[in-house]
Amino acid sequence: MDARGLGLVVGLLRERLDAGWAPGEIKRLLDSPLPDRVARMSGLVASRLRRLVAVGESPRAQAAAASRERERLARERAAVVDAREAQTAPSVVHMSIHDLVTRLAPGLSPARCARVELAVRQALADAWHRENPQGGKPSPSALLEVLAASGERIAGRVIAENMDGEVA
Known part of the structure:
Protein backbone atom coordinates (compact mmCIF):
# COMPACT_ATOMS: atom_id res chain seq x y z
CA MET A 1 0.00 0.00 0.00
CA ASP A 2 1.37 3.42 -0.89
CA ALA A 3 1.31 6.35 1.55
CA ARG A 4 -1.70 8.00 -0.10
CA GLY A 5 -3.73 4.77 -0.06
CA LEU A 6 -2.67 4.08 3.52
CA GLY A 7 -3.85 7.57 4.55
CA LEU A 8 -7.22 6.94 2.89
CA VAL A 9 -7.70 3.56 4.60
CA VAL A 10 -6.57 4.89 8.00
CA GLY A 11 -9.02 7.80 7.69
CA LEU A 12 -11.89 5.45 6.81
CA LEU A 13 -10.98 3.08 9.65
CA ARG A 14 -10.72 5.96 12.14
CA GLU A 15 -14.14 7.24 11.03
CA ARG A 16 -15.71 3.81 11.61
CA LEU A 17 -13.98 3.27 14.96
CA ASP A 18 -15.15 6.71 16.11
CA ALA A 19 -18.70 5.80 15.03
CA GLY A 20 -18.65 2.84 17.41
CA TRP A 21 -17.47 -0.06 15.31
CA ALA A 22 -15.19 -2.49 17.15
CA PRO A 23 -12.04 -3.63 15.31
CA GLY A 24 -13.22 -7.25 15.41
CA GLU A 25 -16.57 -6.33 13.85
CA ILE A 26 -14.83 -4.46 11.03
CA LYS A 27 -12.48 -7.39 10.44
CA ARG A 28 -15.39 -9.85 10.38
CA LEU A 29 -17.26 -7.77 7.78
CA LEU A 30 -14.18 -7.31 5.58
CA ASP A 31 -13.04 -10.93 5.92
CA SER A 32 -13.84 -12.29 2.49
CA PRO A 33 -11.63 -13.75 -0.22
CA LEU A 34 -9.67 -11.36 -2.36
CA PRO A 35 -10.48 -11.12 -6.05
CA ASP A 36 -8.02 -12.75 -8.46
CA ARG A 37 -6.38 -9.50 -9.45
CA VAL A 38 -6.09 -6.47 -7.18
CA ALA A 39 -4.43 -3.42 -8.71
CA ARG A 40 -4.51 -1.25 -5.58
CA MET A 41 -5.09 -2.90 -2.21
CA SER A 42 -5.98 0.45 -0.62
CA GLY A 43 -8.73 0.96 -3.20
CA LEU A 44 -10.17 -2.50 -2.49
CA VAL A 45 -10.09 -1.97 1.29
CA ALA A 46 -11.58 1.53 0.97
CA SER A 47 -14.35 0.23 -1.29
CA ARG A 48 -15.21 -2.60 1.10
CA LEU A 49 -15.14 -0.26 4.09
CA ARG A 50 -17.56 2.15 2.41
CA ARG A 51 -19.84 -0.64 1.19
CA LEU A 52 -19.81 -3.09 4.10
CA VAL A 53 -19.03 -1.00 7.20
CA ALA A 54 -21.41 1.96 7.02
CA VAL A 55 -20.66 4.68 9.55
CA GLY A 56 -24.29 5.15 10.60
CA GLU A 57 -24.92 1.44 11.02
CA PRO A 90 -63.76 15.68 36.27
CA SER A 91 -62.57 19.17 35.49
CA VAL A 92 -61.44 21.59 38.15
CA VAL A 93 -64.27 23.93 37.10
CA HIS A 94 -66.87 21.19 37.50
CA MET A 95 -65.52 20.13 40.89
CA SER A 96 -65.36 23.75 42.09
CA ILE A 97 -68.95 24.40 41.01
CA HIS A 98 -70.09 21.14 42.62
CA ASP A 99 -68.36 22.01 45.90
CA LEU A 100 -69.89 25.50 45.90
CA VAL A 101 -73.42 24.26 45.16
CA THR A 102 -73.30 21.49 47.78
CA ARG A 103 -71.96 23.98 50.34
CA LEU A 104 -74.63 26.60 49.58
CA ALA A 105 -77.52 24.12 49.18
CA PRO A 106 -76.66 20.90 51.01
CA GLY A 107 -80.22 19.51 50.90
CA LEU A 108 -80.57 19.34 47.10
CA SER A 109 -81.30 15.97 45.56
CA PRO A 110 -78.54 14.65 43.26
CA ALA A 111 -80.66 15.31 40.16
CA ARG A 112 -81.54 18.86 41.23
CA CYS A 113 -77.90 19.46 42.24
CA ALA A 114 -76.75 18.44 38.74
CA ARG A 115 -79.27 20.81 37.10
CA VAL A 116 -78.20 23.66 39.40
CA GLU A 117 -74.51 22.97 38.64
CA LEU A 118 -75.20 23.22 34.90
CA ALA A 119 -77.14 26.45 35.45
CA VAL A 120 -74.28 27.87 37.55
CA ARG A 121 -71.78 26.97 34.84
CA GLN A 122 -73.96 28.71 32.24
CA ALA A 123 -74.35 31.76 34.51
CA LEU A 124 -70.55 31.91 34.93
CA ALA A 125 -70.13 31.77 31.14
CA ASP A 126 -72.77 34.52 30.73
CA ALA A 127 -70.94 36.69 33.28
CA TRP A 128 -67.69 36.13 31.40
CA HIS A 129 -69.36 37.08 28.09
CA ARG A 130 -70.67 40.33 29.63
CA GLU A 131 -67.08 41.22 30.57
CA ASN A 132 -65.64 39.95 27.26
CA PRO A 133 -68.07 40.98 24.50
CA GLN A 134 -65.62 39.99 21.76
CA GLY A 135 -67.16 36.52 21.94
CA GLY A 136 -65.67 33.11 21.87
CA LYS A 137 -65.91 30.32 24.38
CA PRO A 138 -64.58 30.97 27.88
CA SER A 139 -61.65 28.78 28.85
CA PRO A 140 -61.74 26.74 32.07
CA SER A 141 -59.26 29.18 33.61
CA ALA A 142 -61.53 32.12 32.68
CA LEU A 143 -64.50 30.37 34.31
CA LEU A 144 -62.41 29.76 37.43
CA GLU A 145 -61.57 33.48 37.56
CA VAL A 146 -65.27 34.40 37.39
CA LEU A 147 -66.04 31.72 39.98
CA ALA A 148 -63.41 33.12 42.35
CA ALA A 149 -64.55 36.71 41.86
CA SER A 150 -68.32 36.33 42.05
CA GLY A 151 -69.14 32.63 42.19
CA GLU A 152 -70.99 32.70 45.52
CA ARG A 153 -73.25 35.55 44.41
CA ILE A 154 -73.97 33.90 41.05
CA ALA A 155 -74.50 30.46 42.57
CA GLY A 156 -76.78 31.88 45.30
CA ARG A 157 -78.95 33.57 42.66
CA VAL A 158 -79.08 30.43 40.49
CA ILE A 159 -79.94 28.22 43.49
CA ALA A 160 -82.76 30.59 44.49
CA GLU A 161 -84.12 30.54 40.92
CA ASN A 162 -84.01 26.73 40.74
CA MET A 163 -85.43 25.78 44.14
CA ASP A 164 -89.09 25.41 43.06
CA GLY A 165 -90.33 24.79 46.58
CA GLU A 166 -87.49 22.41 47.50
CA VAL A 167 -85.96 23.15 50.90
CA ALA A 168 -82.25 23.74 50.89
Whole structure:
Protein backbone atom coordinates (compact mmCIF):
# COMPACT_ATOMS: atom_id res chain seq x y z
CA MET A 1 0.00 0.00 0.00
CA ASP A 2 1.37 3.42 -0.89
CA ALA A 3 1.31 6.35 1.55
CA ARG A 4 -1.70 8.00 -0.10
CA GLY A 5 -3.73 4.77 -0.06
CA LEU A 6 -2.67 4.08 3.52
CA GLY A 7 -3.85 7.57 4.55
CA LEU A 8 -7.22 6.94 2.89
CA VAL A 9 -7.70 3.56 4.60
CA VAL A 10 -6.57 4.89 8.00
CA GLY A 11 -9.02 7.80 7.69
CA LEU A 12 -11.89 5.45 6.81
CA LEU A 13 -10.98 3.08 9.65
CA ARG A 14 -10.72 5.96 12.14
CA GLU A 15 -14.14 7.24 11.03
CA ARG A 16 -15.71 3.81 11.61
CA LEU A 17 -13.98 3.27 14.96
CA ASP A 18 -15.15 6.71 16.11
CA ALA A 19 -18.70 5.80 15.03
CA GLY A 20 -18.65 2.84 17.41
CA TRP A 21 -17.47 -0.06 15.31
CA ALA A 22 -15.19 -2.49 17.15
CA PRO A 23 -12.04 -3.63 15.31
CA GLY A 24 -13.22 -7.25 15.41
CA GLU A 25 -16.57 -6.33 13.85
CA ILE A 26 -14.83 -4.46 11.03
CA LYS A 27 -12.48 -7.39 10.44
CA ARG A 28 -15.39 -9.85 10.38
CA LEU A 29 -17.26 -7.77 7.78
CA LEU A 30 -14.18 -7.31 5.58
CA ASP A 31 -13.04 -10.93 5.92
CA SER A 32 -13.84 -12.29 2.49
CA PRO A 33 -11.63 -13.75 -0.22
CA LEU A 34 -9.67 -11.36 -2.36
CA PRO A 35 -10.48 -11.12 -6.05
CA ASP A 36 -8.02 -12.75 -8.46
CA ARG A 37 -6.38 -9.50 -9.45
CA VAL A 38 -6.09 -6.47 -7.18
CA ALA A 39 -4.43 -3.42 -8.71
CA ARG A 40 -4.51 -1.25 -5.58
CA MET A 41 -5.09 -2.90 -2.21
CA SER A 42 -5.98 0.45 -0.62
CA GLY A 43 -8.73 0.96 -3.20
CA LEU A 44 -10.17 -2.50 -2.49
CA VAL A 45 -10.09 -1.97 1.29
CA ALA A 46 -11.58 1.53 0.97
CA SER A 47 -14.35 0.23 -1.29
CA ARG A 48 -15.21 -2.60 1.10
CA LEU A 49 -15.14 -0.26 4.09
CA ARG A 50 -17.56 2.15 2.41
CA ARG A 51 -19.84 -0.64 1.19
CA LEU A 52 -19.81 -3.09 4.10
CA VAL A 53 -19.03 -1.00 7.20
CA ALA A 54 -21.41 1.96 7.02
CA VAL A 55 -20.66 4.68 9.55
CA GLY A 56 -24.29 5.15 10.60
CA GLU A 57 -24.92 1.44 11.02
CA SER A 58 -22.48 0.74 13.83
CA PRO A 59 -23.86 -1.28 16.73
CA ARG A 60 -23.58 1.83 18.92
CA ALA A 61 -25.50 3.95 16.40
CA GLN A 62 -28.16 1.25 16.05
CA ALA A 63 -28.50 1.00 19.84
CA ALA A 64 -28.86 4.79 20.08
CA ALA A 65 -31.49 4.80 17.32
CA ALA A 66 -33.39 1.99 19.05
CA SER A 67 -33.22 3.91 22.32
CA ARG A 68 -34.56 7.06 20.65
CA GLU A 69 -37.37 5.04 19.08
CA ARG A 70 -38.28 3.48 22.45
CA GLU A 71 -38.34 6.95 24.04
CA ARG A 72 -40.54 8.29 21.21
CA LEU A 73 -42.99 5.41 21.60
CA ALA A 74 -43.04 5.89 25.38
CA ARG A 75 -43.84 9.60 24.91
CA GLU A 76 -46.66 8.72 22.50
CA ARG A 77 -48.10 6.16 24.94
CA ALA A 78 -47.88 8.69 27.79
CA ALA A 79 -49.64 11.31 25.66
CA VAL A 80 -52.47 8.87 24.91
CA VAL A 81 -52.83 8.04 28.61
CA ASP A 82 -52.78 11.74 29.53
CA ALA A 83 -55.43 12.54 26.92
CA ARG A 84 -57.63 9.68 28.13
CA GLU A 85 -57.30 10.85 31.75
CA ALA A 86 -58.05 14.44 30.76
CA GLN A 87 -61.25 13.31 29.04
CA THR A 88 -62.47 11.12 31.88
CA ALA A 89 -61.34 13.07 34.94
CA PRO A 90 -63.76 15.68 36.27
CA SER A 91 -62.57 19.17 35.49
CA VAL A 92 -61.44 21.59 38.15
CA VAL A 93 -64.27 23.93 37.10
CA HIS A 94 -66.87 21.19 37.50
CA MET A 95 -65.52 20.13 40.89
CA SER A 96 -65.36 23.75 42.09
CA ILE A 97 -68.95 24.40 41.01
CA HIS A 98 -70.09 21.14 42.62
CA ASP A 99 -68.36 22.01 45.90
CA LEU A 100 -69.89 25.50 45.90
CA VAL A 101 -73.42 24.26 45.16
CA THR A 102 -73.30 21.49 47.78
CA ARG A 103 -71.96 23.98 50.34
CA LEU A 104 -74.63 26.60 49.58
CA ALA A 105 -77.52 24.12 49.18
CA PRO A 106 -76.66 20.90 51.01
CA GLY A 107 -80.22 19.51 50.90
CA LEU A 108 -80.57 19.34 47.10
CA SER A 109 -81.30 15.97 45.56
CA PRO A 110 -78.54 14.65 43.26
CA ALA A 111 -80.66 15.31 40.16
CA ARG A 112 -81.54 18.86 41.23
CA CYS A 113 -77.90 19.46 42.24
CA ALA A 114 -76.75 18.44 38.74
CA ARG A 115 -79.27 20.81 37.10
CA VAL A 116 -78.20 23.66 39.40
CA GLU A 117 -74.51 22.97 38.64
CA LEU A 118 -75.20 23.22 34.90
CA ALA A 119 -77.14 26.45 35.45
CA VAL A 120 -74.28 27.87 37.55
CA ARG A 121 -71.78 26.97 34.84
CA GLN A 122 -73.96 28.71 32.24
CA ALA A 123 -74.35 31.76 34.51
CA LEU A 124 -70.55 31.91 34.93
CA ALA A 125 -70.13 31.77 31.14
CA ASP A 126 -72.77 34.52 30.73
CA ALA A 127 -70.94 36.69 33.28
CA TRP A 128 -67.69 36.13 31.40
CA HIS A 129 -69.36 37.08 28.09
CA ARG A 130 -70.67 40.33 29.63
CA GLU A 131 -67.08 41.22 30.57
CA ASN A 132 -65.64 39.95 27.26
CA PRO A 133 -68.07 40.98 24.50
CA GLN A 134 -65.62 39.99 21.76
CA GLY A 135 -67.16 36.52 21.94
CA GLY A 136 -65.67 33.11 21.87
CA LYS A 137 -65.91 30.32 24.38
CA PRO A 138 -64.58 30.97 27.88
CA SER A 139 -61.65 28.78 28.85
CA PRO A 140 -61.74 26.74 32.07
CA SER A 141 -59.26 29.18 33.61
CA ALA A 142 -61.53 32.12 32.68
CA LEU A 143 -64.50 30.37 34.31
CA LEU A 144 -62.41 29.76 37.43
CA GLU A 145 -61.57 33.48 37.56
CA VAL A 146 -65.27 34.40 37.39
CA LEU A 147 -66.04 31.72 39.98
CA ALA A 148 -63.41 33.12 42.35
CA ALA A 149 -64.55 36.71 41.86
CA SER A 150 -68.32 36.33 42.05
CA GLY A 151 -69.14 32.63 42.19
CA GLU A 152 -70.99 32.70 45.52
CA ARG A 153 -73.25 35.55 44.41
CA ILE A 154 -73.97 33.90 41.05
CA ALA A 155 -74.50 30.46 42.57
CA GLY A 156 -76.78 31.88 45.30
CA ARG A 157 -78.95 33.57 42.66
CA VAL A 158 -79.08 30.43 40.49
CA ILE A 159 -79.94 28.22 43.49
CA ALA A 160 -82.76 30.59 44.49
CA GLU A 161 -84.12 30.54 40.92
CA ASN A 162 -84.01 26.73 40.74
CA MET A 163 -85.43 25.78 44.14
CA ASP A 164 -89.09 25.41 43.06
CA GLY A 165 -90.33 24.79 46.58
CA GLU A 166 -87.49 22.41 47.50
CA VAL A 167 -85.96 23.15 50.90
CA ALA A 168 -82.25 23.74 50.89
